[in-house]
Structure formats: C-alpha cells, structure tokens
Amino acid sequence: MGRLSERLAIHTIIGLDTSVFIYHLGAHPVYLSATQELLAGVEAGQWTAVTSTVMIMELTVRPWQLNRPAVARAYEALLVNFPNLILADVTRDVARRAAQLRARYRLRPADALQVATALVHEATAFVTNDRLLTRLSPVLDVVMLDDFVLPGDS
Numbered sequence: 001m002g003r004l005s006e007r008l009a010i011h012t013i014i015g016l017d018t019s020v021f022i023y024h025l026g027a028h029p030v031y032l033s034a035t036q037e038l039l040a041g042v043e044a045g046q047w048t049a050v051t052s053t054v055m056i057m058e059l060t061v062r063p064w065q066l067n068r069p070a071v072a073r074a075y076e077a078l079l080v081n082f083p084n085l086i087l088a089d090v091t092r093d094v095a096r097r098a099a100q101l102r103a104r105y106r107l108r109p110a111d112a113l114q115v116a117t118a119l120v121h122e123a124t125a126f127v128t129n130d131r132l133l134t135r136l137s138p139v140l141d142v143v144m145l146d147d148f149v150l151p152g153d154s
Contacts, residue, residue, distance in 0.1 A: 015118025017128035018058040050086040052117035
C-alpha cells in the first residue's frame with residue numbers, strides 16, 4: 001500500500017477532482033504513479049469515489065476542441081463504466097450546497113459543484129491538486145496529489 005492509500009485509509013467515500021483523471025489519462029510524468037495508486041484502489045473497492053457530471057465537461061472539452069469526438073466519447077464511457085465511481089448528476093441539493101460553498105469559501109462554480117457533489121454523497125475526503133480548495137479543510141479532508149510525488153518531480 002502506498003503513501004496515498006495510507007493517507008486515505010480512514011475514508012470509505014472520497015470525492016475526485018477532474019485533475020485526477022486529466023493526469024491519469026494524459027500519463028502525466030509527475031502524477032501518474034499517484035493516480036494509478038488512487039484509481040486502482042477505487043477500482044478494487046478500497047474506496048467508493050464520487051464525482052460530478054461536471055467532470056464530463058471538464059475532461060472532454062479538449063478532445064472536442066481538437067475535433068476528436070471519439071476520444072471525448074471514450075473518456076465519457078470510461079467515467080460512466082469505472083468500477084466504484086459514482087458519476088452524480090447536479091441535483092437541486094448539490095446546487096444549493098454549491099451556492100453555500102461559493103458564498104462561504106469563494107470557490108469557482110465548477111469547483112463548488114464538484115465539492116458539493118462529494119459532500120452530498122457523504123464523501124469525507126476530496127482528492128485534488130487545486131491548492132485553493134485547501135480552504136475547505138473545516139468541512140472536508142482535502143488531499144493534495146502534490147503531497148504524494150517525489151521531491152523534485154513537481
């Protein structure tokens with residue numbers, strides 16, 4: 001078990017930010033080992049992960065810009081079919097919670113929707129690489145991928 005898995009060991013439901021999949025699908029040289037460990041744990045049922053359908057927008061925008069619809073559809077299919085990943089719609093409860101988070105913590109709309117989705121689905125941790133989200137530590141255990149890369153890699 002790696003350091004990231006150890007850090008998340010006390011959690012059963014975790015929220016995932018889009019950066020996790022962007023780094024993973026792009027085989028990012030700095031973050032790939034961390035995303036592999038994380039997503040292997042989700043796939044194996046070590047955690048249930050939750051993310052918002054907002055991720056579809058964030059993850060597929062680049063393939064659509066590059067006129068690569070097959071890649072965009074493949075990314076969406078991956079999300080929809082990923083074991084132990086809840087791809088949750090933006091409901092009224094999520095929108096209300098997102099508005100409250102934006103008001104209190106001044107989050108960007110997409111970030112607020114992602115975090116609100118995690119909270120509504122009872123996640124106790126949120127994995128991201130957005131340092132601005134660490135201000136949410138009073139309501140959620142914010143886990144930064146940067147904390148799990150080797151010094152000099154990032």
